[in-house]
Amino acid sequence: MDRPDSPVVADAQAEQGPAPRAGIVDLGSNSVRLVIYEGRGRNPLAIFNEKAVLGLGRGLQTTGRLNEEAVPQALMVLERYHAVARAMNAAPLEVLATAAVRDASNGPAFAAALAERMPGVPIRILDGDEEAAFSADGVLLGFPQADGILGDLGGGSLELVELTQGRAGASASLQIGAIRLADRANNDIGRARGIAEAELGKLPWLAHGKDRDLYLVGGAWRALAKIHIAQTAYPLSIVHHYVLRREEARDLCGVVMAATRRTLERLPGAPSKRLQDLPFAAAVLRRLLRATGARRVVFSANGLREGWYARLLTPEVRREDPLLAAGREMAGRYGRDNELPDALSAWTAPLFPTEQPSALALRQAACWLSDIGSHDHPDYRAEQSFLRVLRQPGIGLDHHERAFLALAVALRYEPELDAPWLAAARVLLDAPALRRAEVLGAALRLAYTLSGGTPELLRSTALVMQQDRLVLRLVEGGGTFAGDSVQRRVEALAATLGLLAVVEIEAG
Numbered sequence: 001m002d003r004p005d006s007p008v009v010a011d012a013q014a015e016q017g018p019a020p021r022a023g024i025v026d027l028g029s030n031s032v033r034l035v036i037y038e039g040r041g042r043n044p045l046a047i048f049n050e051k052a053v054l055g056l057g058r059g060l061q062t063t064g065r066l067n068e069e070a071v072p073q074a075l076m077v078l079e080r081y082h083a084v085a086r087a088m089n090a091a092p093l094e095v096l097a098t099a100a101v102r103d104a105s106n107g108p109a110f111a112a113a114l115a116e117r118m119p120g121v122p123i124r125i126l127d128g129d130e131e132a133a134f135s136a137d138g139v140l141l142g143f144p145q146a147d148g149i150l151g152d153l154g155g156g157s158l159e160l161v162e163l164t165q166g167r168a169g170a171s172a173s174l175q176i177g178a179i180r181l182a183d184r185a186n187n188d189i190g191r192a193r194g195i196a197e198a199e200l201g202k203l204p205w206l207a208h209g210k211d212r213d214l215y216l217v218g219g220a221w222r223a224l225a226k227i228h229i230a231q232t233a234y235p236l237s238i239v240h241h242y243v244l245r246r247e248e249a250r251d252l253c254g255v256v257m258a259a260t261r262r263t264l265e266r267l268p269g270a271p272s273k274r275l276q277d278l279p280f281a282a283a284v285l286r287r288l289l290r291a292t293g294a295r296r297v298v299f300s301a302n303g304l305r306e307g308w309y310a311r312l313l314t315p316e317v318r319r320e321d322p323l324l325a326a327g328r329e330m331a332g333r334y335g336r337d338n339e340l341p342d343a344l345s346a347w348t349a350p351l352f353p354t355e356q357p358s359a360l361a362l363r364q365a366a367c368w369l370s371d372i373g374s375h376d377h378p379d380y381r382a383e384q385s386f387l388r389v390l391r392q393p394g395i396g397l398d399h400h401e402r403a404f405l406a407l408a409v410a411l412r413y414e415p416e417l418d419a420p421w422l423a424a425a426r427v428l429l430d431a432p433a434l435r436r437a438e439v440l441g442a443a444l445r446l447a448y449t450l451s452g453g454t455p456e457l458l459r460s461t462a463l464v465m466q467q468d469r470l471v472l473r474l475v476e477g478g479g480t481f482a483g484d485s486v487q488r489r490v491e492a493l494a495a496t497l498g499l500l501a502v503v504e505i506e507a508g
Contacts (some may be wrong), residue, residue, distance in 0.1 A: 018130055021047070024308045025081055027156030029057025029100035029179055030220065030277070032074060034081040035305050038091045042317050042325035044141070044309050048088060052077045053273045057100030057156045061183035064288055066104040071370075074110075075117060080377045082118040085117060094331030095123040096308060098131050099156025101175060128173025132159040134460045137307030138166040139215050139300050142240065142395035144322065148213035149292050150208060152283060152303055155179035155223050160197075162208055163215065174199045178220045178286055180278035189279050198286040209292030220281035223274045225299045228252050230269030235424035236390065239400040240301035250289060253282035257415035280329045302395055322396025323361055327368030334372035341368040343455035348443045350463050351435075351497070362401060363440060366408045371453060373413060381414035390424065400436045403428035404437050411441025412448065435496070442493040448470075449489050470494040471502045 019039040026033045036048040054070040054077070082238035085093045095118065100123045101107040111123050126134070135152040145166045152159040156177040162169040176184075176199050200206060218227075224238045228248070230456070243475070244252070257279050264275045273282075289297070310318065331338060344367035352363060369389055373381035397405070407425040415422065417472035426434065443463070451458035460478035464471040471492045474480050482490075482503045494501035 001116070008353075016320065017314055018089075018243070021088060021090040023048075023081075023085040023088070024305050025072075025078065025079075025093075025095040026305050027056075027095055027097040027101060029157075029177055029484070030055055030061070031155075032077055032081075033305070034084065036085060036088055037309050040313055040317065041063070041329055042313070042320040042322050043329060043396065044306055045329075045393060048084065050081070050084075051331060055155070055179065057104075057177070058179050059183065060100055060104055060156065061180050064104065065106045065449045066100060066110055069105075070091070071110060073151075074115060078114055079117045082121065090310075092123050095121060096304060097123065098154055098304070099128075099173075099175070099180070101125050102127060103156065103175075105301045108308065108495070109365060123292050127129055127257075128157065128159065129171060131157070132161050132171040132173060132305065133168070134304040134307035135159050135217055135312045136163065136171070137163045138302040138304060139217060139307075140166055141293065141306050141310045142300060142322065143215065143298070144396070146213070146215055148215060148294060148298075149209035149288075151221075151285075151288055152218065153177060153218035153284060154217070155277070159282060159406045160203065160206065162205060166374075169204045170203075172203050176200075181284065182277065183282045185280075189283060192280050192283045193257075193287060196284045197290075199289055206288075206291040207293065209294045211293065211295045214292055214294035214302050216285070216289065216297055217300050218281075220274055220277050221285065222299060222301065223269075223271050223278060224252060224285070226269040226271070227256070227267050228269075231267070236399050236402070236429045238399065238402075239299050240364060240395065243398075244299075245290060246296050246297070252303070253286040253289075254275040256282040272320070282461055302376040306395070321361060322394065323365050323401065324368070326392060326396060327365035328395030329394075329495040330372055330388070331368045334375065334388075335368075335370055335453070337376050337455065339463045340371065340451075340453060340458070343372060343458050344444065344447055347447055347458055348440065348462070349464065350465055351439060351443055353465070359436070362404055363400075366405050366440055366444070369405055369409050370412050370448075372409070374453070376419045380486045381421070382410045383415035384423055386410035386421060386425075399428055400433065404433055407434070407437040408440045408444065411438060412444035439493070439496045442489070442496050446493050447487040449485050465497070465499065468500055469502050470497055470499040471504055473504050473506060 019196055021036055021038050023036045031051050031053045035046050038045050038047045053072050056070045058067045115123055118176040136150055139150050142147055143430040146163040148163055150161040150163055152176045158174045158176050176196050181192050184195055211491055222239045225242050238417050261275060264270050287469055345364050374384035376384045384405045389409050390402050403425040447458055450461050457479045460475045461480055462473045493502040
């Protein structure tokens, strides 16, 4: 295998050229953000992400105009974003403006001034339906089979979409974003609850969310998730795919709605720039839980920006399983041989004769990820691989899947089993999942010992389960042999399965 810095690999990379980049400016009522994505993979890879909280839509409800104090700042920030995107060769680059700009009387003048500072850059002022459609595309990129109600809360509006097994249905846009709701209620949380309830009552189809999921998008709602993560000492500080049961979400909203500003300031995880909006975001969520009857809330870091990115992808890429795509993408960056994962998947299959499709996909992903520590320092391969998998940017992995994959891959490197960094996975996994990860990790460890990470040598071996025995079959003269390390590791694998280890050598 050529080293990454070898002339052969370098020439191949030069022929391929740099990965394409694309930039999106999300111009919202509260914040403006530039994200630059690299590549066109199934999982968006953001290589630049900068946000400025400007409150462009603050006061819009009473004045009908964009916040005059924020307009010059916004133009200056967006001029910088244009320069950054050009310097990073992001093409396409586009600005998507939402509720504040579309509803303000001076919105068209602001857009014209912006166009002068960003020549050649499309500036789209989205209507409510378009904003909802982008948000739905973004959520479905990370939750391909999402089923329930999507709520995207911005500063000026709340977009709602019904999702049915991965398909978007009815949608609406309501003027109860966190900033606008506070203005409409004159900063009275009691009045805000009544306004939110009246607005949501206009959409009877929200009741279709009963006993389904409520997918939450938007910075204010992500802030609520961060508070809960910090309060509960949850072992993974990733909001995407974070889940709360209905009653947990109601209780959290109640605490935030009743809290004084000083109390909010003291809450661990509470972002200082969103403190004044949090009670109103909580009020909308509390009323949305009532209107939908959702059984739980699922937080999504994907939304409008990822929905825009999704439309750059080919239909074939969009149809890929995001879990397996994430594994392949990481293997391409860190692994040694992209032919090995399929061989590993076939080799480990006899150990899991009754696995369901979701478990099969996890095992296949683990096989793709199993060699990502090959270029790390030997003393840190297990820990580095564990953390890399647990915290990867893949958007299709829930927290349990992250923990399973991280543990299985770490165990392939034979770490100390009481290593403190393994604790996060053990907290997130139940007993059956832990055992399955342990079996797969032990199997991968044996596979690499036998094959040296090459599919050719691995194919000259096989695992067979026979009643109370685990049989490792080797071919004489095939390049593998049952030395001490192989014998030790096949016995360790058999022990995790509660079986007796046997090695059989067949004539070549």
